[in-house]
Amino acid sequence: MKNWKMRIGALALAAAMAAVPCIGAAAAEPKGQSASPAAAETGRQSTVPAAGSKADARTDEKGLYVGLSNGTGIYEDDLIRMVEGASGSLKVEFMNRADVPASVLKKAKEQNVKLVFEIFTPGFDAAMFNSRWVFDPSHLYWEPDQEYYPLGISLDLAASPDYHSLHPDADSNPFSSVVRNDGVEWALYDLYSAEGCEGSAFPGFSYVEVAHWGEFDGLQQMPVYSYNEAGGTISNSGYGAKGDDAAVSDSIVWPTVRIYNPYQGANYAVLSDEHNFLPIEEIEEQIKDPDIAAVDIQMGSCYLDEQYVLPAETLDQLRNSGKTMSLTSPGVESQPTYSWFFDGTEITDTMDMDLYVRFYYSPYNVQDLWLPAILEDLPEDVPSILLDFAHSGPIPGGTEVSLTASAEFAQEGHLYYVNEADDTFEYVGEVSAEMENEYFCTLTVSGITHCSYYLVSSQKLTGGNVVEPEDPSTPEGQEPPEGQEKPEGQEPPEDQEKPEGQEKPQGQNEAQAQAGKIQGSAVKTGDNRSVLPAVMAAGVSIAAAAWAIRRKMVR
Numbered sequence: 001m002k003n004w005k006m007r008i009g010a011l012a013l014a015a016a017m018a019a020v021p022c023i024g025a026a027a028a029e030p031k032g033q034s035a036s037p038a039a040a041e042t043g044r045q046s047t048v049p050a051a052g053s054k055a056d057a058r059t060d061e062k063g064l065y066v067g068l069s070n071g072t073g074i075y076e077d078d079l080i081r082m083v084e085g086a087s088g089s090l091k092v093e094f095m096n097r098a099d100v101p102a103s104v105l106k107k108a109k110e111q112n113v114k115l116v117f118e119i120f121t122p123g124f125d126a127a128m129f130n131s132r133w134v135f136d137p138s139h140l141y142w143e144p145d146q147e148y149y150p151l152g153i154s155l156d157l158a159a160s161p162d163y164h165s166l167h168p169d170a171d172s173n174p175f176s177s178v179v180r181n182d183g184v185e186w187a188l189y190d191l192y193s194a195e196g197c198e199g200s201a202f203p204g205f206s207y208v209e210v211a212h213w214g215e216f217d218g219l220q221q222m223p224v225y226s227y228n229e230a231g232g233t234i235s236n237s238g239y240g241a242k243g244d245d246a247a248v249s250d251s252i253v254w255p256t257v258r259i260y261n262p263y264q265g266a267n268y269a270v271l272s273d274e275h276n277f278l279p280i281e282e283i284e285e286q287i288k289d290p291d292i293a294a295v296d297i298q299m300g301s302c303y304l305d306e307q308y309v310l311p312a313e314t315l316d317q318l319r320n321s322g323k324t325m326s327l328t329s330p331g332v333e334s335q336p337t338y339s340w341f342f343d344g345t346e347i348t349d350t351m352d353m354d355l356y357v358r359f360y361y362s363p364y365n366v367q368d369l370w371l372p373a374i375l376e377d378l379p380e381d382v383p384s385i386l387l388d389f390a391h392s393g394p395i396p397g398g399t400e401v402s403l404t405a406s407a408e409f410a411q412e413g414h415l416y417y418v419n420e421a422d423d424t425f426e427y428v429g430e431v432s433a434e435m436e437n438e439y440f441c442t443l444t445v446s447g448i449t450h451c452s453y454y455l456v457s458s459q460k461l462t463g464g465n466v467v468e469p470e471d472p473s474t475p476e477g478q479e480p481p482e483g484q485e486k487p488e489g490q491e492p493p494e495d496q497e498k499p500e501g502q503e504k505p506q507g508q509n510e511a512q513a514q515a516g517k518i519q520g521s522a523v524k525t526g527d528n529r530s531v532l533p534a535v536m537a538a539g540v541s542i543a544a545a546a547w548a549i550r551r552k553m554v555r
Contacts, residue, residue: 064148067098076101083107089114096121097152097192098133102144105204109137118246119152129246129254132209133202140204146194149202150264153210154190163188166213175269178232185215185272188227191262198265209243209256216242216257216272224259227269233300240270278308278355283325287317295325299355305390308355310340315350315396318342327355331404335359338403341444346398356390359403372453374423374465383408383458386418389451400446408458409433410441416461418453426467431456 063076069092082090083104090113092098098117108115115135120128131153162169164187170176179186189210202208216222220242225234243256257270278299286295295318299308308329318325321344328339340355363380364371371386378384385405405413410433416425428448433441443456 063103064099064101066100066104067094068096069094076103079104080107083111083113083115086111086113088112089116091116091118093118093120094151095119097150099148099150101148102146105135105140105144105149108135109140109204112137117151121152128248128252129211129256131211132243132246132256133205134207134209135204136206137204139206142203144203146197146200148194149205150192150194151202151208152192153208154192164213165215174229174232175227178227178234178269179271183273187212187215187257187270189259189268189270191264191266191268193265200264202262202264205262207243207258207260208262209246209258211246211254212257212270214255216270217255219272222257223271223274225269225271227267229267234269237266237268274306276307276309278310278327280311280314283310283327284314284317287314287321287323287325293323295323297325297327299327299329305354305356310353310355312350312352315342315347315353318344319347319350319396320344329355336404338401341400341402342396343398347396349394350396351393353395354390357401357403358388358390360386360388362386372418372420372423374418374420374425375455377463377465378457378461385409385456387445387454387456389454391451394450395448399448400444401448402442402444404436404440405433405443405456406458407435407439407441409443409456410435412458412460413443414457414460415445415447416455416457416466418455419467420453422467424465424467425455425461427461427469428454 117133119130121130165185224240243258246254364375413431415428
């Protein structure tokens with residue numbers, strides 16, 4: 001929040017209310033009534049029990065201990081009675097955290113009652129409001145199998161209260177080195193977890209709304225990442241949204257960010273923008289350095305389009321220098337390690353280049369991922385890789401893309417442009433390969449003049465929807481040499497009328513012009529071979545499906 005007077009008021013209120021034990025609980029969601037917090041700070045401090053501790057779930061004759069509400073300890077039986085007496089929804093406010101028993105969630109499902117749990121936690125930033133957890137009975141898709149579910153978020157660490165970008169000491173947080181771009185605001189949220197349950201979902205909790213300091217003011221949507229603090233990496237977790245404000249008092253209101261489908265023990269990083277992770281300054285420094293002949297940059301993992309954008313100005317500098325440049329992403333999940341290679345001596349026109357590439361492995365889930373329907377014609381027992389470029393349009397001359405692939409592609413690899421307009425596979429040529437070990441090779445794809453869908457197949461395709469380039473050694477109107485068949489559908493001589501629909505594909509090279517479609521009804525291949533190793537055929541995540549939908553809308 002950017003209103004510092006409000007924060008000072010929060011501190012004053014904290015001092016005035018220090019003796020108040022806690023906040024209230026209501027049997028039905030109050031209308032137009034503000035919460036009355038007992039403390040004026042949010043976050044975790046050393047006095048809060050460690051998440052997942054067995055001591056957190058205390059029991060007596062009333063069942064499991066849930067948490068402190070209105071100065072009174074609330075137990076399992078108490079909360080079940082509240083659910084039974086609620087009409088449509090139930091809102092309960094807790095101090096520090098709430099360990100909600102599975103029996104309460106089952107009862108809410110049975111009674112069709114929406115649950116809203118608000119957490120208020122003392123900390124170091126005078127935030128007061130911590131988080132709001134929303135349980136929707138219609139979202140409970142399986143039987144809760146844990147004894148209890150711990151609700152609460154660590155906003156501050158006692159030794160490091162700089163969990164958001166607006167904090168004066170934010171630069172001391174290791175996350176500031178992960179997000180290198182100026183102007184990108186961020187906040188870190190650590191969710192609690194029951195012992196041994198990290199990574200499992202909170203059943204039925206459709207979202208959690210977390211207080212923020214104003215980093216995301218004016219934004220309706222913001223990217224959410226999982227943050228690996230030990231490794232210093234982030235991975236895409238979809239998108240968050242502007243949540244409902246949390247009214248702590250008549251004068252103090254906290255904005256919130258909504259995180260959907262939260263997971264126990266997750267460390268979330270919410271950013272204000274899908275900013276450019278590409279180290280442009282480092283790249284341009286190497287281009288300018290006379291002692292460096294070939295620029296080589298390790299980019300780190302790339303998860304979404306618009307994260308790695310190479311400016312046209314940087315490519316201009318590379319062209320003027322005459323150097324070569326390799327930019328490598330180590331990949332993530334089912335993404336292989338892949339690299340872009342640019343030869344400055346071959347660059348003519350330049351443009352901003354989005355370097356993100358999504359890779360899909362056969363067989364393809366066409367419907368769910370909105371991939372070209374023609375991929376369904378491919379035989380499932382023939383390994384292939386689909387390259388989906390985030391960049392759209394032409395690319396500089398001398399550009400190549402390399403990726404790690406199964407060793408099968410080193411034996412035989414063929415590149416096809418997937419023409420969605422004609423529902424055809426247009427043959428570009430063979431791909432080169434270099435063995436890395438007995439299981440994997442590095443494929444190098446060249447001959448791409450513009451970005452769209454491209455397919456690398458471990459066997460050459462044949463069929464009516466496969467387009468081969470014409471043989472340049474056979475002049476038009478002449479028969480091919482003896483023993484060499486003339487392709488069916490060969491271009492007619494210039495004095496004959498060209499068949500309708502036989503135009504050259506837009507953006508394709510002259511040498512790859514369409515010569516006609518080989519007769520046949522379906523894509524076929526030669527001998528069958530084993531499929532890609534399981535490690536390369538990993539399923540694409542739900543986030544990839546969302547990304548594909550987004551790409552489809554703008555393509």
